[in-house]
Amino acid sequence: MKRSIIGNQAVAYGALAAGIDVAAGYPGTPSSEALNELLHFSRKNNPAPYVEWSVNEKVAFELATGAAWAGKRALATMKMSGANVAADSILSVAYSGTKGGLVLYIADDPGAEAGMPEQDTRLFAQWAGLPVLEPADPARAYELARYAFQLSEACELPVILRSVTSVAHAKQEVEGEYAYTSLKRKADFEKNIFRYTKAGAVICMDQHRDLLERLKTAESSASKAGINSLHKVGGGDLFVVAAGALIPYVREAMSGGNHHGLSTLFLESVFPLDTQLAGEMFEKATRILVLEELEPFVEMQLRSEASRLGWRGTILGKLDELFPRIGKYSQEIMGRGLTLLSQGRKADSPTRDSDSGGEKAAGGPTALQPTEQPGTAAKAAAAPNVKHPITFCAGCPHRGSFMAINRALKKIGLNRDNTVVTGDIGCTILGMNPPFHTCWTEVSMGSSIGLAQGFFWAGVENPVIATIGDSTFFHAGIPPLVNALQHGTNLLVIILDNGWTSMTGFQVNPGTAEQFQAKGARRVEIEGIVRGMGVENLQVIGPFDQEQSVDTIAKALQQQGVKVIICQQECALTAARREERALIYLIDSEKCTFCRSCLRETGCPALYVKANGGKSKHGQVMAIDPELCTGCGLCFTCCKFEAIGRQKVGGSKS
Amino acid sequence: MMQSIFMTGLGGQGIITLANLISGQASDKGLKVTLFNAKGMAQRGGRVTSEIRLSDDPDLAFGARICAGKADILIGMEIGETINSLSYLKEGGAAILLDYAFVPTTMVLKKEPYPSFQQLTELCAQKTDRIFAVSEAGHPYNMFLLGVFSAVAPEIAPTLSFFSKKSVEQAITTKLKRGLEENLETFNGGYAHGRSLLQHV
Secondary structure, eight states, X not given: OEEEEEHXXXXXXXXXXXXXXXXXXXXXXXXXHHHHHHHHHHHHOSSOOEXXXXXXXXXXXXXXXXXXXXXXXXXXXXXXXXXXXXXXXHHHHHHHOOSSOEEEEEEEOTTOTTXXXXXXXXXXXXXXXOOEEOOSSHHHHHHXXXXXXXXXXXXXXXXXXXXXXXXXXXXXXXXXXXXXXXXXXXXXXXXXXXXXXXXXXXXXHHHHHHHHHHHHHHHHHHHHTTOSEEEOOTTOOEEEEEEGGGHHHHHHHHGGGXXXXXXXXXXXXXXXOOHHHHHHHHHHOSEEEEEOSSSOHHHHHHHHHHHHHTOOOEEESTTTTSSOSSSOOOHHHHHHHHHHHHHOGGGOOTTOOTTSTTOOOTTOOOTTOOOOOTTHHHHHTTOOOOOOOOOOOTTOHXXXXXXXXXXXXXXXXXXXXXXXXXXXXSGGGGGGSTTTOOOOBOOSTTHHHHHHHHHHHHTOSSOOEEEEEHHHIIIIIHHHHHHHHHTTOOEEEEEEEOSSBTTTTOBOOXXXXXXXXXXXOOOOOHHHHHHHHTOOEEEEEOTTOHHHHHHHHHHHHTSOSEEEEEEEOOOHHHHHHHOOOSEEEEEOTTTOOOOOHHHHHHOOTTEXXXXXXXXXXXXXXXXXXXXXXXXXOTGGGGOSSSOEEEEETTSOXX | OXXXXXXXXXXXXXXXXXXXXXXXXXXXXXXXXXXXXXXXXXXXXXXXXEXXXXXXXXXXXXXXXXXXTOEEEEEESSHHHHHHHGGGEEEEEEEEEEOOOOOOHHHHHTTOOOOOHHHHHHHHHTTOXXXXXXXSOOXXXXXXXXXXXXXXXXXXXXXXXXXXXXXXXXXXXXXXXXXXXXXXHHHHHHHHHHHHHHTTO
């Protein structure tokens, strides 16, 4: 049967077709929809695998590993940054290998469309010593997700299924079973300390040897399964090698008789290198073009294999600075690469840019820089370059928390430019954007609390504040808070608790209200954890109550020791999905002086400028979009002219 | 033949719904379709884009993303973001442009000038004379633009000749749950507007 689905959903259905028993992950764009889909499926179907959003990626991977060591098939999902969190366990499990199929689905983001590092998971996989499959499109994501479990069991290693945003979020028709059949395996974990512990140098080195042997098995298994394809055209000596997501674009560029005479090697099993097919290519080839996004991963393997074989041809790739290591490849870059390959030796020079139509990126050393930058054409015509900075949604409780931090600093004679406020991952980091400008740093999950201690011990002049969201606190914020307590740090930690993992699409976390927890699961409250650690100076406030919030924060800033303030208010978007608004706010055009204090302090998207037909001094007044207003009342606290009033929804002004 | 449609706007404008409906029409007709939505920042007032590629040849190979200068059609729902996306439109392509601006807070406070609709159409005119300028759209905008698109699409490219008012109306009726009457009325308004625009473009 066929369905129109995105790559992430295809991974979920491929895993279901493989008969997984357990799936766990931590949300992160562009990977989240894979586990979302499995969770959705498991709620509606019986039998279904056990699926959960774990507290972090390390826990998710360990949970999947336990199931796989007991002989079941298991999946762990995460974004590229999550693999770093799980790294300690991934590298260790690689040594032990697995019994049941164990697959890590990791989504990378060339072009940083989700705004994180352009980390290439393939290098991580090579470091860990794990095979990598890289699907070309959603249909292949389904096939390879399914196959990955077979490969994992054949070589007894966890397998990394690596995708990129252009595959993970692309939607197309995918042929699949869309069903789950349990393999009905009995959980059976064999006691074997030589395989499942690291107790002693001999054990570790034996396991290292096993890992390298298993990698060889992985190479031959994937090669036999025909995951990669070599297409030789006649006696041609020109080859295009393309990896994963770029394969459809190379096919597209070569369709309609363009670039005929070029042979192709399409790789979806990119590590270990398919030396069988590579060897066949090197026998014929004199010139090879390698197309892959981010790091020269396939290219380095090919150059190394070429050197081993004593092959003396030309490889066109990134290491000669012909292609960029930054951003995603446009069809234009690939098309020009193909032209370079066909044109012969005179076009080899890495600096040659004669046919590019003057589109070489300014200041870049690379001949084939991406030109697919939104705004380039517009800039060329001297058009205004408009950016819409992302901000807190209308009604977002974090707006109240950051307004309260800024106001509290002012109250005690400090300000956001002389007081370090560390930020963390998730919606809360929008506190760095206008109009708040509060957060100074964003590093990784939980880092706000650790970094803040560094600033304290460095001796920065003013008090240090760490801000962190609820899910981020559970993920990695607890250990650094324990550390602060133990070492007698002076630190104010503000936990912005909106009850959901909102930035990635409103996933449940341990602190989400009881009624939204899965069957058999329970809520774990942040307040109880913090008290249990021994934090005595703990306050729970509601960020829409500005008076209370400002007072509480200002007071805490003047106290010694570790202080924790929990700003508790549900995410406006999840609340709006269930409940009707009780009231909204309005601006009285007669009273508005267009001082714009409301906009300057809240930056609320529900506020807009309205023409007032020359009635007011400026001919303009502020207004509130009644569709967007959630009635949080923060703008009300900014207006000195009593121009903002409230109205019951479907009722009268008050 | 294949067609690449690049759509751009801001979160909350219903661009994803519009993209789903357009790509859904093509899948229903048995065309090969890919859809890519970049919506990560949608709910926080950020830029949203949708890329649709469709082909009447089921064997034609192509990827889901549209390269700069390769979009046959550009649908722009917000002036500033459409200017940012003009590089995607190919020379001589068709552009459906909505006269709507959302001025970011920072620009309001600094009183920076925001690009006008006229600036947008002038910039666009450097690439193509096939501009469908939509100045007075009904609400919701996405339904109005769906109407405009349904009217002009068959005239833009033979590959899109299957677009019919009736089948789109049917899709709106079955796929959208809320505000059916308003949606249909706005769609019809957009369709009529699209027909009238065709006489000038």
